Amino acid sequence: MKKLLIVVDYQNDFVTGSLGFEGARSIASALRQKIESYRSAGQDVVYTLDTHGEGYLQTQEGKRLPISHCIKGSEGWKLSSEIAGLLQGCTSFCKGTFGSLELAKWLEGQAYDQIELCGVVTNICVLSNAVLCKAALPEAQILVDRTCVAGADETLNQATFAVLRGIQVDVL
Numbered sequence: 001m002k003k004l005l006i007v008v009d010y011q012n013d014f015v016t017g018s019l020g021f022e023g024a025r026s027i028a029s030a031l032r033q034k035i036e037s038y039r040s041a042g043q044d045v046v047y048t049l050d051t052h053g054e055g056y057l058q059t060q061e062g063k064r065l066p067i068s069h070c071i072k073g074s075e076g077w078k079l080s081s082e083i084a085g086l087l088q089g090c091t092s093f094c095k096g097t098f099g100s101l102e103l104a105k106w107l108e109g110q111a112y113d114q115i116e117l118c119g120v121v122t123n124i125c126v127l128s129n130a131v132l133c134k135a136a137l138p139e140a141q142i143l144v145d146r147t148c149v150a151g152a153d154e155t156l157n158q159a160t161f162a163v164l165r166g167i168q169v170d171v172l
Contacts, residue, residue: 001113005038006103006133007031007047008119008126008149010083013069013076014050015120023150023157024120028082030147034118035086044112047087048103048119048129051077051094061097099128107136114141118148123156130169145172 010031011017015024038045050070056062070077072094079087093103107115115133117126126149133142144164151157161171 003043003114015080017076021152046091104132104136116143122149122151123160142169
């Protein structure tokens with residue numbers, strides 16, 4: 001069975017920076033174990049990077065979330081040191097919005113039987129990318145392990161798990 005792990009936006013600004021929150025810090029160990037497990041089994045691992053420019057606050061997203069974060073090249077944009085070393089050599093996808101169309105287009109040419117997503121933020125970028133994965137490879141099993149995702153609002157986390165199940169994503 002060909003499997004893929006997608007690590008979503010586990011960047012400094014979401015862990016310890018301008019949008020950092022305890023839930024993101026609390027999944028670090030589980031993320032490390034998950035990445036190590038996939039890599040040691042010879043399965044593929046890719047990751048996304050939330051990526052904004054200096055004009056972020058003038059964008060639609062910036063007007064609704066007026067906190068500069070993940071500015072390309074900044075410390076906040078970089079992968080958290082908790083997992084950065086584990087992702088060396090893995091394919092990355094920079095994305096200027098919640099979901100990565102580049103990732104979805106790349107997936108269309110792949111033959112994965114199973115895709116698992118982990119990272120942050122559950123109700124925004126993890127959800128958005130899960131939907132795109134389902135659209136790109138509708139016959140692949142899509143998984144989200146609740147111990148490897150985090151969002152700042154636990155009520156939204158739980159609601160997101162229900163939505164994911166509703167679109168036939170398996171929540172572990």
